Amino acid sequence: MARNVSFRRKLVVTALAWAIGLLIFFPILWTIITSFKSEGDAIALPPKFLFFDWTLENYGVVQERSDYLRFAMNSVMLALGSTFFALVIAIPSAWAMAFAPGKRTKDLLMWMLSTKMMPPVGALIPVYLIFRDFGLLDTRGGIIAVLMLLNLPIIIWMLYTYFKEIPGEILEASRMDGASLGKELLYVLTPMAIPGIASTLLLNIILAWNEAFWTLALTTKDAAPLTQFIASYSSPEGLFWAKLSAASTMAIAPILVLGWFAQKQLVRGLTFGAVK
Amino acid sequence: MGTISLKNARKAFGDVVIIPGASLDIKNGEFVVFVGPSGCGKSTLLRMIAGLEDLTSGAILIDGKDMTEEAPSKRGLSMVFQSYALYPHMSVRGNISFGLKMAGMPKNEIEAKVAKAAATLNLTEYLDRKPRQLSGGQRQRVAIGRAIVRNPEGFLFDEPLSNLDAALRVNMRLEIMQMHKDLGATMVYVTHDQVEAMTMADRIVVLNRGNIEQVGSPLELYNRPDSLFVAGFIGSPKMNLISGKPAEKYDAQTIGIRPEHLGISLKDGTWPAKISLAEHLGADTYLHVDAGPCGMMTVRAAGEYDAAPDAKIFLTPEPDRIHRFDGDGKAIRK
Numbered sequence: 361m362a363r364n365v366s367f368r369r370k371l372v373v374t375a376l377a378w379a380i381g382l383l384i385f386f387p388i389l390w391t392i393i394t395s396f397k398s399e400g401d402a403i404a405l406p407p408k409f410l411f412f413d414w415t416l417e418n419y420g421v422v423q424e425r426s427d428y429l430r431f432a433m434n435s436v437m438l439a440l441g442s443t444f445f446a447l448v449i450a451i452p453s454a455w456a457m458a459f460a461p462g463k464r465t466k467d468l469l470m471w472m473l474s475t476k477m478m479p480p481v482g483a484l485i486p487v488y489l490i491f492r493d494f495g496l497l498d499t500r501g502g503i504i505a506v507l508m509l510l511n512l513p514i515i516i517w518m519l520y521t522y523f524k525e526i527p528g529e530i531l532e533a534s535r536m537d538g539a540s541l542g543k544e545l546l547y548v549l550t551p552m553a554i555p556g557i558a559s560t561l562l563l564n565i566i567l568a569w570n571e572a573f574w575t576l577a578l579t580t581k582d583a584a585p586l587t588q589f590i591a592s593y594s595s596p597e598g599l600f601w602a603k604l605s606a607a608s609t610m611a612i613a614p615i616l617v618l619g620w621f622a623q624k625q626l627v628r629g630l631t632f633g634a635v636k
Numbered sequence: 637m638g639t640i641s642l643k644n645a646r647k648a649f650g651d652v653v654i655i656p657g658a659s660l661d662i663k664n665g666e667f668v669v670f671v672g673p674s675g676c677g678k679s680t681l682l683r684m685i686a687g688l689e690d691l692t693s694g695a696i697l698i699d700g701k702d703m704t705e706e707a708p709s710k711r712g713l714s715m716v717f718q719s720y721a722l723y724p725h726m727s728v729r730g731n732i733s734f735g736l737k738m739a740g741m742p743k744n745e746i747e748a749k750v751a752k753a754a755a756t757l758n759l760t761e762y763l764d765r766k767p768r769q770l771s772g773g774q775r776q777r778v779a780i781g782r783a784i785v786r787n788p789e790g791f792l793f794d795e796p797l798s799n800l801d802a803a804l805r806v807n808m809r810l811e812i813m814q815m816h817k818d819l820g821a822t823m824v825y826v827t828h829d830q831v832e833a834m835t836m837a838d839r840i841v842v843l844n845r846g847n848i849e850q851v852g853s854p855l856e857l858y859n860r861p862d863s864l865f866v867a868g869f870i871g872s873p874k875m876n877l878i879s880g881k882p883a884e885k886y887d888a889q890t891i892g893i894r895p896e897h898l899g900i901s902l903k904d905g906t907w908p909a910k911i912s913l914a915e916h917l918g919a920d921t922y923l924h925v926d927a928g929p930c931g932m933m934t935v936r937a938a939g940e941y942d943a944a945p946d947a948k949i950f951l952t953p954e955p956d957r958i959h960r961f962d963g964d965g966k967a968i969r970k
Contacts (some may be wrong), residue, residue: 371800529721532688537735538709548735551725 388612395419395605400507402601418606429612435585435611437500439568442507443561444611446515449508452558454544459528472513480510480573491578500583503575507568514558514567516547522556523549553627562622569615586611620625637700638789638822641656641683645694647680647682647846655846657694662824667816668814670871671833672843679828680844685824686715686792709738714783715792718799720775721784722767728754729763732781739786753785773804780815784823790822794840797832809836830870834858842866864965865890874924875959876933882907887960888968895922895936897957905950909933914943927951 362596382389383571393409401412422428487506488497496502528548534548550557572607579588588609593604619626640662647655655677663670672677683689685696687708703711714735722731732753736746754760757777767775776796783791793812796832797805813836816823827833833840834854841863841896842849842857850862854870861867867875871894879890899905900923909927927933935951937943960968 527719527721529717529719530723532708533715533717533721533733533782534723535688535708536686536713536715537733537786538738543738547721552723554725 368446371595388616389606392609394466394602395609397602397605399600399602402605415439418602419610422593422606422610426592428589431584431586431611432614434500434579435569435614438503438507438583438585440566441500441504441563442511445504446508446512446564449520450484450512450515450519450560451545451550453516454523455549457516457520458523458526458533469517473517476513476565483633486575487574488577497578497579501583503578503583506574506578507571510571510574511564511567515564517562518560519553521555522553522560526552559625562618562626565616566619640683640790640822640824641694641697641700642685643697645681645696647677647684648690648692652847655684657913658846658848659842660848660851662822664822665820667813667823667836667838668823668841669833669839670841670843671828671830671842672849676843677846678843682715682792682794682824682826685711686713687711688715690794709735712789713792714786714788714790715794716776716779716783716796717844718795720767720779720799722775722778724767726902727764727766728759728770728781729769731778732759732785735782736788749785753781755786758779761949772800773808773915775798775806778933780812784815784819788821789800790824791824793823797825798827798829801951811837817818834870840870842869843868848955860967861892861959862967864890864892867959867961867967872935873934876930878930878933880929882930883960886958889963890961890965892959892961893953893957895934897954898933899952899953899954900934900935900937900941901950902948903950905952907951909935909949909951911943911945911947911949915943917956923949925949925951952966 371385395418396414397412398410398415398417401408404412419622424618458468496503496505530552531544531548534544539547569586572591575585575587576591580587589605590604593607594602640660642658642660644657644659645655646657649654654846658681665916670681672678674729680689687703687706687927689706695702697703698711698713699803707919724736728736729750731792732750733746736749741749750763751760752764757780759774759777759781762770762778764775767778770778776799779796784801785801796812797808800808806821809832809945812823812825825832825836836967837854838853840857841855850866852860857866857870859869860874862879868877873895875892875894883889883891906936907927909925909930911923911925911930915922915924916939920941921937923935923941923943925933925935933951962968
């Protein structure tokens with residue numbers, strides 16, 4: 361039933377929503393604006409909002425000084441690679457937990473989630489030493505493994521929640537129809553869970569893309585993603601706000617665009633099963 | 637061809653015993669109904685035959701071959717689920733042909749089989765629709781189509797009609813019986829509805845707490861229940877069960893008499909009673925009466941029976957229709 365909402369009420373609510381939205385978006389907006397300022401305008405007080413000399417020189421300098429594409433390529437490889445391997449492990453795991461649960465399944469899920477509560481810095485030194493001794497420092501393979509393990513608990517949790525919504529009888533029907541375990545996963549479970557898998561995949565790509573702690577600690581050059589690219593502009597030579605902003609804008613642009621186009625899918629995915 | 641034997645089949649989850657040990661021989665082409673209250677293990681037993689549940693011990697033989705460890709699809713059985721369990725992302729055609737595809741059948745053969753099954757079930761014009769675009773009855777037909785297209789030795793039905801409304805249920809019941817007549821395949825059918833069991837079965841298996849209480853034709857169970865449980869479960873309305881003084885007169889702990897086997901008189905009879913409620917169904921009238929030491933009883937009277945509230949009547953059981961049971965609930969035979 362549609363509720364009768366007065367025009368004034370609508371106006372107030374809309375304005376409020378825009379205000380909150382802008383407040384949340386403001387840091388990103390400010391970064392983007394700053395990236396078009398000269399270094400002088402960037403640190404000017406009071407801050408200049410729109411009336412300054414718009415310039416593209418920061419982007420030129422950033423591109424000249426460091427190879428954006430190489431960092432971006434690494435980011436893409438790390439995000440896609442870690443997501444792909446995480447799904448390969450998570451789909452069968454979540455299947456087992458959702459459709460063939462044991463006595464300890466709930467405990468296992470809680471334990472997996474609890475690893476996310478530990479401060480990552482607590483594991484930094486052991487992980488660093490392992491990486492050093494196995495020659496994994498600054499390698500894509502090593503970082504993919506870390507990012508995958510890092511997000512695996514969340515991915516398994518999300519998939520587990522989606523799979524729980526799928527009636528087990530449908531999988532049993534496919535077993536009666538002669539589908540092997542592999543075919544059951546491939547032809548029946550996965551197509552039915554596509555919306556859930558898609559939003560899990562998107563979320564994981566975003567998480568992996570934005571991950572800074574481990575990528576900064578474990579890469580230097582060859583496997584360095586865009587997080588390193590940004591960090592390299594907060595240098596000891598002094599802060600170059602405009603250039604840092606330009607680098608940041610370039611780093612977040614791809615994921616921002618992806619997120620924009622996928623927002624419907626993401627919202628659906630994150631609220632899946634909440635209302636039924 | 638299509639015989640199914642359970643040899644002391646047992647199912648337990650840890651200490652919780654679901655089926656303590658069931659033995660049963662189902663003949664080829666027989667329509668067997670498992671019936672019992674919810675939680676009696678009838679679905680579990682069916683799923684054990686299907687291969688969806690492992691046996692804790694015992695064996696299942698299909699066509700005389702030991703299939704206890706065999707995968708569900710290798711047993712030559714099809715199953716129709718309570719929820720239909722259609723593949724929501726596939727069309728009706730995809731649903732019906734999935735099993736054949738998994739078996740690696742050539743495409744043109746699949747086409748022909750699907751077309752034939754669809755024609756039998758009046759689904760031809762819906763072949764390209766998705767399950768969500770179908771009505772409940774049509775979904776049920778697709779589930780049956782998926783089962784018959786594989787030409788199995790036997791069919792397993794797990795409460796297939798319980799999601800349908802009453803009118804459709806009667807129709808589908810007739811259709812399944814017709815299908816059984818046409819195909820001549822073995823069918824095992826699980827239901828909690830004793831009317832379905834009585835009308836459809838060649839033989840009924842009554843289950844109680846995982847135990848097979850009695851196996852027999854519908855009329856055998858109706859006329860000669862082995863136990864109090866069967867006596868109370870089969871027949872509608874339920875058999876009147878009377879214990880105490882009135883039962884002792886018949887040398888039994890408990891006696892049972894069906895509502896349709898009680899004579900009504902206004903003058904004299906075995907048990908005096910007072911009418912408390914009357915249900916007029918048209919063809920019959922069911923009187924709920926207070927029969928003093930016998931407790932509340934149900935009596936069938938003629939449809940036109942004029943039942944004044946609180947009227948006094950006398951009930952007389954037909955002597956050879958009295959069922960006698962001992963202290964363990966077992967029937968006492970003469």
